[in-house]
Amino acid sequence: MSIVNPADSLERQNEKLIKITESLMRRVEYGTAQSGAAYAQFERAALLEKRVRERTLELERTLDLLHESNAQLGRANRETEAARRNLADAIETVSEGFALFDPEDNLVMFNSRFCRDFRDMAQALRPGLPFEDYVDQISQSADLVLPEGDGPEAWLNKRIRRHKDRHVMFNVQLSHDRWLQVSEHRTGDGGTVVLQTDVTDIIRLERQEHRRLRDKQARMIRATLDHLNQGVCIFDENAQLVGWNQKLGALLSLPARRLHIGASFSGILSQFDAGIEFTRGIDRDGFRAWAQDDGPRQPISFEVRRGDAMTLHIFGRAMPDRGFVISCTDVTAEREAAQKLYEMNEILEQRVMERTLELEDALSAAERANASKSRFVAAASHDLLQPLSAAKLFISSLADRSAERPGDVKVLTKAESALNSAEQIIDALLNISKLESDGLSFDIRPVALSEILRPLRDEMEMVAAAKGLDLRIVDCSLSVETDPAYLRRVVQNLLANAVRYTETGRVLVGVRRRGMSARIEVWDTGPGIAEEDQGTIFEEFKRLDTKASRNDGLGLGLAIVERACARLGHPLGLWSEPGKGSCFMVNVPVAGRAEPMSTTRNRPMRPHGLAQSGLIVLLVENEPQLRRAITILVESWGVNVIEAEDAESALQLLDDLEIRPDALMLDQQLGQGLPGTGLYEVITARMGALPCSIISADRSPGLRDDCERMGLDLLLKPLDRHKLGQFLREAAGTI
Structure with a gap:
């Protein structure tokens, strides 16, 4: 139980405490008995006074803080109100309509110019108005001019969709030919600032400038059309004439009264007299169908002839607004030049054809001459090699017989060297002839x-x-x-x-x-x-x-x-x-793995070793001198030779003698009868396989391949005595 009523004020509590303290002090001072109980009460009173004093100080500090907080709050309220007034004054001074919506799209504040042009919106605008209600009121306003084809609901839906974009700006048409530009800007906390700017003057100025430019462009187009060397006419989407130049009437011979604004295309086309003939491209009906087509038009190009002296080129192209432009060009000079050029080209082609035929004849003659030359070189080489081969063999025979007379051997050596030189020249000429031929x-x-x-x-x-x-x-x-x-x-x-x-x-x-x-x-x-x-x-x-x-x-x-x-x-x-x-x-x-070349056996030949072999050789050669030279040389080596001129006489000789030769030496070119390889096949069919050597001046790969396939030796003219001796030595080794 407290001796002080807590409900009393601090002053009243202090007053009671002071009285209590004085009473206690008097009692202590003037009391007749100083007992321990009185002193204890005094101590409690002193302690109580101390506590009261501390509580009093705390209360005083609390009151001071409370008074200071109230003062700060008052100042903040005054500053906030001042800022609000300043913001309201600031947005009020803005020449545009201003409105602020919070992040929940509720209207926070706006100025007097906001929606001022929408007179039926004055009562609806208030803080807390939802954005969708604001747009709905605008869409139904009598002052809003909706775009063509849009109703209030359609406009409302488009406006709400655009509000979701971060940056929005568009123009709104009002009654009495006025315009507003509406823009939206997002604030940092997700709110929205809406600005309405009156752009009526700008729109009207743009219209005036557009009309001025359009008039200027029309004058420029007119001046351009009049200076063109072509006739030009422009039709709108309804195929009605909206522009033309004077050149058009002159080219098409149309009267001036027929060319006027609004003249129909069909009417102008009907004025084409019978003297205008559609010559290339499309006809009159096709031209009319193209102009009256409702679908997309493809460019057209055709020609007409006016009378007998003028050719006109007509070109038509569609425009983006579904109109079309037609141009008319006088191409008479170009067509006459083209005709003359065509005639000249025909003449030139005829001359080129004649020259080509002449060149082909000359080329054929040159090819025949070249082929004849090649055949002549080959034939001449063959004919020259025949006597050279015989001469070399004769000299070889004499050299064997004159071994003991050095003077004769020297002369024969020089003669053989001269023949070798002639053989090299002929061989080179033959190689050049082969390299120049097409069949190589x-x-x-x-x-x-x-x-x-x-x-x-x-x-x-x-x-x-x-x-x-x-x-x-x-x-x-x-x-x-x-x-x-x-x-x-x-x-x-x-x-x-x-x-x-x-x-x-x-x-x-x-x-x-x-x-x-x-x-x-x-x-x-x-x-x-x-x-x-x-x-x-x-x-x-x-x-x-x-x-x-x-x-x-x-x-x-x-x-x-x-x-x-x-x-x-x-x-x-x-x-x-x-x-x-x-x-x-x-x-x-460079190639990969190489194929081995065919090697020639170079075993030394000793012709005198054939003397004891008893070898019998059938020699078939149609050149008498060469046949005689081979016979003399081979017989000098101790070989028996049976001679024949051609295949028929050789077969007859073998039948008459009833002998089987040990080897065959057959010339490939035997005149009209069988060649050497053919004769070999006939003989081997009768007598079995025999060693055989084909003698020829033909150095073609075909003969070489045939000999390899048949297993025959090939001795090229002029004959090499060493190769001839080698063949005979090998033939002797098989018997």
């Missing part, structure tokens, strides 16, 4: 370069050593795609030339790998070739008369090299510098 075919296959270079080393080492030259051929493991026989001839000719024209120094043959090709290089330290002569050395019978070379070259080796490389597709190159030497280069494509 190559045996292209993979071949190892080592199989080409090693035999050439064996052939040329002695020749180079005789001249004191250092010949070096570097081994190569590459394989290339080529015809091995022709590539060997190419490298052989280049190497022979290098040795022939080099007096001192060295000759080097090597191969460089360049990607997927191998470059065969033949280097020499000869006299070199001047730059102006490097293009002529590949001509037939062309030999440079240099002081560095005193050799009588034939002048056909490089011609064969150039033609063979060209036909094989192997690029041929040359580097040379006078006084230093030359390098000939042939590029050949």
Whole structure:
């Protein structure tokens, strides 16, 4: 129980406490008995006074804080009210209609200009108005002019959909030809600020400017149309005339009263007199159907003829507004020029045809002449090789008999050397003739370069050593795609030339790998070739008369090299510098695994070893001199020879003698009868397989393939006595 009523005010409580304290103090001072109880009461009174004083101080501090908070709250309220008034004054001063919606799309505040143009909205605007209600009121306002085709509900739905966009701006048409631009902006807390700007003056100015520009463009279009060299007319979507120029009436011969604004296309088309004829493209009905078509129009182009002297080109094209433009151009001069050009072209084509026929005749004559030349060269070579072969065999027979007379042997050796030179010339001419013929075919296959270079080393080492030259051929493991026989001839000719024209120094043959090709290089330290002569050395019978070379070259080796490389597709190159030497280069494509070249058996032949063999040989040769020369040479080796001129006499001779020869030597070209290979088949059919050698000047791959297929030896004219002796030695070994 408290001695002070808590309901009293602080002043009243303090007053009671002071009285209590004074009473207690008097009692202590004037009491007659100082007992312990009185002192205890005094202590409690003192303690109570202390507590009252502390509580009083706390209450005073609390009151001070309360008074300060009330003061701050009052100031904040005054500042907020001032800010609200300032914001209201600020938005009121804005020349545009302003409204603020909170994040829940409820109207917070707006100025007096907001929706001022919508007079029936004055009562509806109030704080807390939902945005959708505001838009609904606008859509039903009598002051809103809705777009064509839209009702209030449709406009309301479009407006609500646009409100969902972050940035919104559009124009609204009002009654009395007024316009508002409405824009929406999002605030940081998700609210919306709506601004309404009166753009009536801007819209009206734009209209005036648009009309001014349209009038200016119309004047410019009119001036442009009048200055065109074409007739032009413009029709609207209803096919009514809206523009034209004076050139149109002049070209189409239309009276001026027929060309006026609003004239129909059909009416103008009907004014075309009978003198206007539709000549190319479409006819009159098709032109009318195109102009009256409701669907999309494709561009049209056609020509009409007016009278006999004027041709007009008509072109029509649709416009975006479904109108169309038609242009009319006078193309009389162009058509006359085209007609003249056509006539001239006909004349030129006739002349070209005549010249072409003449050229074809000349080309045919040249081809026949070339073929005749090739046949002549081949025939002449064959005919020349026949007596050369006989002469060589006769000389060989005399050389065997005159071995003990050195003077005669020397003369015979020179004669044989002269015949060998003639044989080389004929062989070169025959090779050139083959390379120039169209029917030449190559045996292209993979071949190892080592199989080409090693035999050439064996052939040329002695020749180079005789001249004191250092010949070096570097081994190569590459394989290339080529015809091995022709590539060997190419490298052989280049190497022979290098040795022939080099007096001192060295000759080097090597191969460089360049990607997927191998470059065969033949280097020499000869006299070199001047730059102006490097293009002529590949001509037939062309030999440079240099002081560095005193050799009588034939002048056909490089011609064969150039033609063979060209036909094989192997690029041929040359580097040379006078006084230093030359390098000939042939590029050949690299191949995979090489096919082995056919090897020739080079066993030494000793003709005198045939004397005890008793060999009987049937010789069939239609050339008497060559047949006699072969017989004399072979019989000098102790071989018995049965001679015949052709296949028929050979078969008759074998029937009469009733003898089976040990070997056959058959000329391939035996006149009108069977060839050598055919005669061989007949004889072997009667007597069984026999060693046989076909003798021929034909170096074609066809004959070579036939001989390989039939297992026959092929001896080319002029005959080589060593190969002939080798064949006979092998035939003797089979009996």
